[in-house]
Amino acid sequence: MLIRFITLIFLILASAAPSFAQAPDPKPLFNQLADADFNAAEKLVGQIATTGDTRVVPALNAFAEGDLYFRKSDKAVFAAKPAGAQLELIDPVTGESAGQVAKGAVTKIRINNNLRRAIRAALGGLTLMSPDRGTRLSAADAILRSPSAEALDLVEAALAKETDATVKARMEEARAVSLLSSDRSIDDKRAAIATIGKLGGRDALGILNAVSSSIDASLKPDLDAAITAIQNEQQLWDMAQNVWYGLSLGSVLLLAAIGLAITFGVMGIINMAHGEMVMLGAYSTFVVQQVIRENAPGLFDWSLTIALPVAFLVTGAVGLVIERGVIRFLYGRPLETLLATWGISLILQQSIRTIFGPTNQEVGNPSWMSGSFPVGGMTITWNRMWIVVFSLSIFVGLLLLMKRSAFGLQMRAVTQNRRMASSMGIKTPWVDAFTFALGSGIAGIAGVALSQIDNVSPNLGQSYIIDSFMVVVFGGVGNLWGTLVGALSLGILNKFLEPSVGAVLGKILVLVLIILFIQKRPRGLFALKGRAIEA
Amino acid sequence: MTFKSKLGGALLAAAMSATALSGAFAADDTIKIGVLHSLSGTMAISETTLKDAMLMLVEEQNKKGGVLGKKLEAVVVDPASDWPLFAEKARQLISQDKVAAVFGCWTSSSRKSVLPVFEELNSILFYPVQYEGEESSRNIFYTGAAPNQQAIPAVDYLAATEGVERWVLAGTDYVYPQTTNKILKAYLMSKGVKEEDIMINYTPFGHSDWQTIVSDIKKFGSAGKKTAVVSTINGDANVPFYKELGNQGIKAEDIPVVAFSVGEEELAGLDTKPLVGHLAAWNYFQSVDAPVNAEFIKSWHAYTKNDNRVTNDPMEAAYIGFNAWVKAVEAAGTTETDKVLDSIIGVSVPNLSGGTSTVMPNHHITKPVLIGEIQADGQFDIVQETAAVVGDEWSDYLPDSKDLISDWRKPMECGNFNVATGKCGGKGS
Numbered sequence: 032m033l034i035r036f037i038t039l040i041f042l043i044l045a046s047a048a049p050s051f052a053q054a055p056d057p058k059p060l061f062n063q064l065a066d067a068d069f070n071a072a073e074k075l076v077g078q079i080a081t082t083g084d085t086r087v088v089p090a091l092n093a094f095a096e097g098d099l100y101f102r103k104s105d106k107a108v109f110a111a112k113p114a115g116a117q118l119e120l121i122d123p124v125t126g127e128s129a130g131q132v133a134k135g136a137v138t139k140i141r142i143n144n145n146l147r148r149a150i151r152a153a154l155g156g157l158t159l160m161s162p163d164r165g166t167r168l169s170a171a172d173a174i175l176r177s178p179s180a181e182a183l184d185l186v187e188a189a190l191a192k193e194t195d196a197t198v199k200a201r202m203e204e205a206r207a208v209s210l211l212s213s214d215r216s217i218d219d220k221r222a223a224i225a226t227i228g229k230l231g232g233r234d235a236l237g238i239l240n241a242v243s244s245s246i247d248a249s250l251k252p253d254l255d256a257a258i259t260a261i262q263n264e265q266q267l268w269d270m271a272q273n274v275w276y277g278l279s280l281g282s283v284l285l286l287a288a289i290g291l292a293i294t295f296g297v298m299g300i301i302n303m304a305h306g307e308m309v310m311l312g313a314y315s316t317f318v319v320q321q322v323i324r325e326n327a328p329g330l331f332d333w334s335l336t337i338a339l340p341v342a343f344l345v346t347g348a349v350g351l352v353i354e355r356g357v358i359r360f361l362y363g364r365p366l367e368t369l370l371a372t373w374g375i376s377l378i379l380q381q382s383i384r385t386i387f388g389p390t391n392q393e394v395g396n397p398s399w400m401s402g403s404f405p406v407g408g409m410t411i412t413w414n415r416m417w418i419v420v421f422s423l424s425i426f427v428g429l430l431l432l433m434k435r436s437a438f439g440l441q442m443r444a445v446t447q448n449r450r451m452a453s454s455m456g457i458k459t460p461w462v463d464a465f466t467f468a469l470g471s472g473i474a475g476i477a478g479v480a481l482s483q484i485d486n487v488s489p490n491l492g493q494s495y496i497i498d499s500f501m502v503v504v505f506g507g508v509g510n511l512w513g514t515l516v517g518a519l520s521l522g523i524l525n526k527f528l529e530p531s532v533g534a535v536l537g538k539i540l541v542l543v544l545i546i547l548f549i550q551k552r553p554r555g556l557f558a559l560k561g562r563a564i565e566a
Numbered sequence: 567m568t569f570k571s572k573l574g575g576a577l578l579a580a581a582m583s584a585t586a587l588s589g590a591f592a593a594d595d596t597i598k599i600g601v602l603h604s605l606s607g608t609m610a611i612s613e614t615t616l617k618d619a620m621l622m623l624v625e626e627q628n629k630k631g632g633v634l635g636k637k638l639e640a641v642v643v644d645p646a647s648d649w650p651l652f653a654e655k656a657r658q659l660i661s662q663d664k665v666a667a668v669f670g671c672w673t674s675s676s677r678k679s680v681l682p683v684f685e686e687l688n689s690i691l692f693y694p695v696q697y698e699g700e701e702s703s704r705n706i707f708y709t710g711a712a713p714n715q716q717a718i719p720a721v722d723y724l725a726a727t728e729g730v731e732r733w734v735l736a737g738t739d740y741v742y743p744q745t746t747n748k749i750l751k752a753y754l755m756s757k758g759v760k761e762e763d764i765m766i767n768y769t770p771f772g773h774s775d776w777q778t779i780v781s782d783i784k785k786f787g788s789a790g791k792k793t794a795v796v797s798t799i800n801g802d803a804n805v806p807f808y809k810e811l812g813n814q815g816i817k818a819e820d821i822p823v824v825a826f827s828v829g830e831e832e833l834a835g836l837d838t839k840p841l842v843g844h845l846a847a848w849n850y851f852q853s854v855d856a857p858v859n860a861e862f863i864k865s866w867h868a869y870t871k872n873d874n875r876v877t878n879d880p881m882e883a884a885y886i887g888f889n890a891w892v893k894a895v896e897a898a899g900t901t902e903t904d905k906v907l908d909s910i911i912g913v914s915v916p917n918l919s920g921g922t923s924t925v926m927p928n929h930h931i932t933k934p935v936l937i938g939e940i941q942a943d944g945q946f947d948i949v950q951e952t953a954a955v956v957g958d959e960w961s962d963y964l965p966d967s968k969d970l971i972s973d974w975r976k977p978m979e980c981g982n983f984n985v986a987t988g989k990c991g992g993k994g995s
Contacts, residue, residue, distance in 0.1 A: 393836060490611070
C-alpha cells in the first residue's frame with residue numbers, strides 16, 4: 032500500500048516535472064484548428080486549456096468572439112482585429128502582431144454554441160489565478176456555469192491562494208458544483224450540496240436537479256431538502272418578481288397614456304393620432320442616434336438625454352400644427368374628431384414609412400440601459416428600471432406643471448369653465464393649442480423611452496393606442512392620479528394573470544374586467560366631480 | 567351599408583376595368599404578372615421587400631428578353647394587410663388586369679383568403695413564405711418551407727448537436743405557430759421526449775412585454791436538463807423578445823433559441839451582440855457562400871441602390887417561384903393556366919444556396935435546410951446544411967393528416983388523396 036502510494040507520488044512528480052521544465056507549446060494546437068470540425072475543435076480547446084499557458088487567454092477570448100482566423104496560404108492560425116480595410120493578425124500565443132493582411136487572405140474559424148461553452152470553461156480554468164480580481168471573479172462564474180470534475184483541482188489550487196473574500200466565496204461555490212460531478216467522498220459532496228443550497232437561485236436549482244439522477248442514494252435526502260428549500264424561497268421571490276413586472280408594465284402603460292390623459296382626459300379630444308406621436312418620438316430618438324453615431328460616437332451614452340428635448344419639440348410642434356390645422360374646427364364634434372385624427376394617424380404612419388422605409392430601425396440601448404442586476408432571487412433589467420423611474424418623474428413633473436404653474440392654472444380654468452375663463456382674459460384658443468401640443472410632446476418623450484423596449488417601426492403607435500385609451504378611461508377621464516393608479520393596477524393585474532392563464536387569455540380577461548368595471552362605474556376609478564363633467 | 571359599398575365597388579371596378587382595358591390595348595406585346603403584397607399596414611414591414619424583389623426579378627428577366635419574346639409587366643396592388651382585401655385585390659388582378667400569374671401573400675390568413683379566388687378563376691399563385699403545411703391547392707405553388715423543411719430539421723439539430731432534452735415551444739397565437747407546434751410536439755414525443763419536458767406558450771400579435779415569459783423560460787430551464795426554445799414568434803414581437811433575452815442574460819450557450827420567423831431583415835432593427843449563437847432555421851441565408859448568391863446580392867444592392875439592404879429566405883423563395891414559372895411558361899409555349907400547371911411539375915431551377923430546386927407534384931419544392939447562428943453583424947453563420955428535402959404538405963405526425971398525400975399530376979389530380987381509404991377528399995377539401 033505504502034509502496035503503491037509512493038510510486039503514485041513519484042509518477043505524479045515525474046509527469047509534472049517535464050511540464051514545468053518545458054510546457055507544451057499551445058501554438059501547434061491552435062494551428063490544428065484550421066482544419067478541425069466543431070467536435071475536433073472542442074477537443075483542441077480542451078487541450079489548449081490543459082497546457083495551462085495563460086498567454087493563450089486573449090486568443091481564446093478572440094475565438095469566442097469569432098475573431099480567430101487562419102491564413103489561407105499556410106493555414107497558420109491568428110487572432111485578428113480590424114485595421115482599416117485590412118485585418119491585423121496577432122499571434123495566438125505570444126500576442127505579437129504578425130502584420131496586416133487583406134480580409135480575403137484569411138478565413139474565419141467557425142464557432143458554434145458547444146465550442147463557446149468549451150471556451151468559456153477553458154477560460155474559467157485558465158484565468159482563476161489571474162492577478163486581476165474581476166477576471167478571477169468571472170473565471171469562478173464561468174466554472175459555476177459549466178461545472179466539470181476536471182476544473183476541481185484548478186479551483187482548489189486557486190482557492191488556497193485567494194485572499195479576496197467575495198472571490199473566495201464565489202470560488203467555494205464553484206468548487207462545490209465541480210465537486211458534485213467528481214468522484215470525491217460522500218461527506219465532501221454533502222458539504223458541497225449545503226454550499227450550493229445556500230447559494231440559492233435558479234442556477235443552483237439547475238445544478239442540483241442535474242445531478243439528482245446520478246447521485247449516490249445516501250445523499251438523496253440532503254439533495255431533495257436543498258432543492259425544496261430553494262424552491263420555497265424562489266416561490267416568494269416569484270411573487271415579488273410578479274409585482275415588479277406589473278409595476279414595469281404599468282409604467283409603460285403610464286408612459287403611453289399620460290399624453291393622452293391630457294389631450295383626451297383634460298381636453299376631451301378623442302385623439303386617435305396619439306400613438307403616432309409616440310412613434311414620432313421614437314423616430315426622433317433614432318435620428319438623434321444616427322447623427323451621434325456619425326458625428327460623435329463618444330456621446331452615444333448621452334443620446335437618450337439629447338433625444339428627450341428633441342422629441343418633445345418635434346412632437347409638440349406636430350401637435351400644435353394638428354390642433355391649429357384640424358382639431359380646432361371640430362371642437363364639440365367628437366365623432367368627426369375621431370375620424371379626422373384617425374386619418375391623421377394614417378397619414379403620419381405612411382409618411383414615416385415613405386421617409387424611413389417600412390422596416391424596423393435600430394435604436395441602440397446606451398450601456399447604462401443594458402443588462403440586469405440581481406435583487407435576491409429575482410433579476411431586474413436596467414432598461415425596465417429606468418423606464419419605471421422615468422415615467423414616474425414625468426408624472427410628477429406634469430402634476431407640478433398642472434398644479435403649480437400659471438399655464439397649468441389657465442389650462443384647468445379653460446377645461447372647467449371655458450366661457451368664464453375667456454371673460455377673465457385667458458386666450459382660450461391658444462391655451463387649447465398649447466395644451467394639445469403639451470400632450471403630444473409628452474407622448475413624444477414617452478416614445479423615446481419606448482424605443483428602448485419595442486420596435487421602432489411605423490406601426491409602433493398602433494400597439495399602444497388601445498391600451499392608452501383603456502388606461503385613461505379606467506382611471507377616470509380628466510384625472511392624472513386616475514391615470515397613474517389605472518396604469519399601475521392594470522399592469523399588476525395583467526402580470527398576475529399571465530403566469531396562470533397565459534398572455535393571450537390574460538389580456539382578454541383584463542379587457543372583460545374593465546368592461547364590467549365601466550358598467551359599474553362609468554366615470555372610472557377617480558371620477559371628476561362638479562361642473563366640469565357636464566361641460 | 568353593404569349594398570352601398572358593393573355598388574361603390576362595382577362602379578370603381580367598372581372605371582378601373584375601363585382603364586385596364588385601354589392599358590391592355592396599348593401594351594399587347596407584354597405578359598402581365600400580379601404582385602400581391604401589403605405595402606401598408608402591419609405586414610408592410612415584411613412584404614414591401616418582397617414587392618421590390620419581384621420588381622427586380624421582372625426587370626432582370628426583361629433585360630434577358632422577357633418571356634416568349636414578350637416583355638413582362640408587373641401589376642402591383644396593395645392589399646394593406648387586410649385579409650378580405652387580399653381576395654378582392656386578387657380578383658381584380660385576375661379578372662381585370664388579366665395577369666398570367668400572381669406572386670404574393672405572406673401570412674397564412676391572406677393565403678387562405680385568396681385560395682378560393684384562385685381556384686374559382688383558375689389562375690396561379692406563387693406563395694413564397696414558410697408556412698404550417700396542411701394544404702395543397704391545384705392553383706397554388708408553395709415555394710417557402712413546409713414544417714419538415716424547417717422546423718423538424720432544426721429540432722433534430724438541437725437534439726443531436728447540443729443535446730437538448732427539454733423544449734419550450736413559444737409562438738404567436740395564430741394558425742402557423744399553433745399547427746407547427748402541434749406537429750413538433752407530436753414529433754418530439756415520438757422521439758421519446760416526455761410531456762413534462764415540453765412547455766408550450768402563446769402570446770398575442772405584437773406582444774412587447776416579455777418579462778414574465780422570459781423568466782418562465784429561465785425557470786423551466788433550471789430543471790437540470792439542457793433546455794432550448796423553439797420560437798415561432800412572429801415578426802414584430804421578436805425585437806422586444808430578443809432584447810429581453812439579452813437583458814436578462816440568457817446566453818445562447820445556456821438556453822439557445824431557434825427561430826423560424828427571424829431572418830436578416832428582422833435582425834436589422836436589433837443590436838445582435840447579446841444574441842450571438844442563437845439560431846435560425848431557413849432554406850437560405852444571405853451568408854451562403856455560392857457564386858449565384860453573390861450575384862443575386864450584387865444585383866439586389868444595385869436595384870435598391872443601397873449596399874446595406876439584406877436579402878432573406880422569402881426572397882429566395884420568390885426567386886425560385888418566379889424562375890420556375892418562367893421556365894414552365896417557356897416549356898408550355900403559353901401562359902394559359904392549365905398548360906402551365908401541366909408543364910411546371912418537375913421543373914428544376916437553381917436556388918441561391920448553390921443547388922437546384924424542383925417543383926414536385928404536390929406543388930411544393932425541394933430545397934436544403936440550413937441552420938445558422940446569429941453573428942454580431944446581424945448575419946448568420948451556417949452551422950449545418952442538409953441535402954435537399956421535399957416539402958411535405960400533409961404532416962406525417964398529425965393523426966388526421968398522416969394518411970393524406972397530394973399529387974396534381976394526371977390521372978390522380980388530387981390535393982388530399984387518402985391512402986388509407988383510397989379516395990380523394992377529406993380534410994382540406
